[in-house]
Amino acid sequence: MLQIENLHAGYGKVEVLHGISVAVPKGKVVTLIGSNGAGKTTTMRAISGMIKPVSGNISLNGKNITGMTSSRIARSGLAHSPEGRRVFATLSVTDNLLLGAFPRLTYGRERGDVQGDLERVFELFPRLRERKSQLAGTLSGGEQQMLAMGRALMLNPDVLLLDEPSMGLAPLLVSEVFRIVSELKGRGITMLLVEQFAAAALNVADYGYVLENGRISCHGPADQLKNDPAVKAAYLGAAH
Amino acid sequence: MEILAQLVVSGIALGMIYGLIAFGYQLTFATSGTLNFGQGEALMLGALVGLTLVGHMSYWLMIPLVIVFGALQGIFVERVGVLPALKTKSEFGWIMTTISLAIIFKNVAENIWGHDDITFPSPLPTAPLQFFGIRVLPMEILVVVGALAIILAVELFNRKSIYGKAVVATSSDRDAAGLMGINTGMVITFSYALSSMTAAFAGVLIAPLTLTGATMGVVLGLKAFSVAIIGGLNSGMGVIVGGLILGIAETTTGYYISTGYKDVPGLLLLLLVLSIKPAGMFGKSVIKKV
Numbered sequence: 419m420l421q422i423e424n425l426h427a428g429y430g431k432v433e434v435l436h437g438i439s440v441a442v443p444k445g446k447v448v449t450l451i452g453s454n455g456a457g458k459t460t461t462m463r464a465i466s467g468m469i470k471p472v473s474g475n476i477s478l479n480g481k482n483i484t485g486m487t488s489s490r491i492a493r494s495g496l497a498h499s500p501e502g503r504r505v506f507a508t509l510s511v512t513d514n515l516l517l518g519a520f521p522r523l524t525y526g527r528e529r530g531d532v533q534g535d536l537e538r539v540f541e542l543f544p545r546l547r548e549r550k551s552q553l554a555g556t557l558s559g560g561e562q563q564m565l566a567m568g569r570a571l572m573l574n575p576d577v578l579l580l581d582e583p584s585m586g587l588a589p590l591l592v593s594e595v596f597r598i599v600s601e602l603k604g605r606g607i608t609m610l611l612v613e614q615f616a617a618a619a620l621n622v623a624d625y626g627y628v629l630e631n632g633r634i635s636c637h638g639p640a641d642q643l644k645n646d647p648a649v650k651a652a653y654l655g656a657a658h
Numbered sequence: 659m660e661i662l663a664q665l666v667v668s669g670i671a672l673g674m675i676y677g678l679i680a681f682g683y684q685l686t687f688a689t690s691g692t693l694n695f696g697q698g699e700a701l702m703l704g705a706l707v708g709l710t711l712v713g714h715m716s717y718w719l720m721i722p723l724v725i726v727f728g729a730l731q732g733i734f735v736e737r738v739g740v741l742p743a744l745k746t747k748s749e750f751g752w753i754m755t756t757i758s759l760a761i762i763f764k765n766v767a768e769n770i771w772g773h774d775d776i777t778f779p780s781p782l783p784t785a786p787l788q789f790f791g792i793r794v795l796p797m798e799i800l801v802v803v804g805a806l807a808i809i810l811a812v813e814l815f816n817r818k819s820i821y822g823k824a825v826v827a828t829s830s831d832r833d834a835a836g837l838m839g840i841n842t843g844m845v846i847t848f849s850y851a852l853s854s855m856t857a858a859f860a861g862v863l864i865a866p867l868t869l870t871g872a873t874m875g876v877v878l879g880l881k882a883f884s885v886a887i888i889g890g891l892n893s894g895m896g897v898i899v900g901g902l903i904l905g906i907a908e909t910t911t912g913y914y915i916s917t918g919y920k921d922v923p924g925l926l927l928l929l930l931v932l933s934i935k936p937a938g939m940f941g942k943s944v945i946k947k948v
């Protein structure tokens with residue numbers, strides 16, 4: 419489904435990713451673990467076209483999407499809920515969600531039942547329905563995170579990238595976010611998940627990759643990584 | 659009192675034109691963080707192309723053609739002047755390129771239409787109407803109605819249509835808008851088209867009230883720029899209020915003090931606003947987004 423091979427990417431002259439390979443098979447949840455600054459967000463950005471890869475290959479459904487603009491990649495069926503939420507502050511909740519379906523309302527992507535999908539997002543996040551006319555900029559942090567996830571779902575994507583959906587949330591909301599991720603998994607949505615809570619991420623994921631200073635240091639089935647002594651010591655310590 | 663009322667009414671039409679050009683500045687600033695400093699020349703070109711066209715057709719038929727011309731001229735400015743600067747991430751390159759293009763447009767216009775100011779035939783009766791002793795030119799009413807109509811049309815488009823929402827999204831967060839599948843480069847080109855289109859339209863609205871000529875845009879563009887700063891580069895309706903304040907300040911100063919000083923109040927107001935509230939009287943945040 420989503421295949422990344424030998425990806426090199428960075429900002430300006432600074433290379434952050436030094437040739438990483440990641441595979442996200444159809445219907446599976448794959449998680450990317452790593453400490454702050456390891457390059458997780460950079461990986462997500464390179465996949466969705468927010469930054470141009472220096473070299474390497476990224477393919478979606480067998481179609482080469484390397485170096486395409488983010489808008490074309492989105493129209494090819496990849497949704498990215500970016501780090502820091504990035505909701506459209508001056509637009510209402512409903513408008514934010516509709517923009518998530520922009521390619522389906524305009525051109526390029528199979529239309530389907532956008533109104534029905536809007537309903538389903540509201541069912542998944544009842545808080546959003548209560549606040550559907552409110553401006554996104556006035557939502558609480560947790561509500562904005564739900565909006566960012568809901569907006570990405572509105573594309574009806576083939577692959578969903580979630581970058582730290584629990585960032586800055588209270589503990590109760592963090593478990594709510596993981597409940598939603600597993601619900602989405604139950605619906606068969608293919609996901610690449612980056613999370614600060616590595617243990618919880620490995621619980622919901624099928625497969626995991628560990629990113630260290632822009633390189634994959636190890637990868638394997640989630641159950642196996644969970645019990646790997648090195649991974650345990652570095653990422654699943656008492657803090658989590 | 660009657661004289662003051664008359665001056666206010668006369669200031670309104672001029673103020674609406676300032677507001678309309680300033681609105682054009684806002685349109686491109688919102689999506690791209692850049693401005694077309696040749697906005698006054700876009701107005702001038704619109705007026706002169708309109709002048710040539712009215713030799714062959716009615717004023718009303720000419721308007722849609724001038725609007726199309728304005729849109730194409732805006733696309734040209736964006737493609738030739740702004741896009742290369744944005745691509746190379748040259749922070750201020752677009753300032754130089756849009757100013758240079760403005761000078762070129764002025765020179766081209768001088769060569770085509772000459773150096774002299776030309777009268778633009780009025781499509782409406784030139785005899786003023788009387789309301790409670792205040793004289794209003796039919797053309798002044800058309801200016802106000804036309805300016806309001808185009809601003810409302812743009813606002814309606816932004817609020818109601820999915821394409822308009824895509825424009826607002828691009829203004830709010832360009833990278834995130836790209837993730838929605840919105841071609842943000844096209845949105846910026848579109849905003850330049852819309853911006854020059856409003857200026858060209860303003861040109862054919864104001865032309866029958868003033869004179870047309872290659873230099874008509876210079877002062878208008880500059881004053882509208884101060885209106886955009888006064889009203890706030892990111893507040894939709896602020897420019898209309900700012901435009902009206904400036905227009906009325908000019909007609910009243912011209913009468914009570916001296917026409918020689920009629921450009922002074924606008925500049926004083928600009929200095930005042932910049933020192934007290936740099937984001938503009940109605941501005942929501944700082945001018946430069948970081």
Ligand SMILES: Nc1ncnc2c1ncn2[C@@H]1O[C@H](COP(=O)(O)OP(=O)(O)OP(=O)(O)O)[C@@H](O)[C@H]1O
Nearest residue numbers: 429432434452453454455456457458459460461501
């Ligand atoms: N916009 C940028 N410009 C320049 N360098 C950047 C930019 N964004 C990130 N970097 C650098 O790239 C490296 C990797 O950052 P990245 O955001 O990918 O890390 P991360 O794994 O997502 O970390 P975190 O867990 O803190 O989110 C860091 O050294 C960071 O300083």
Ligand SMILES: [Mg+2]
Nearest residue numbers: 458459460501
């Ligand atoms: Mg990150």
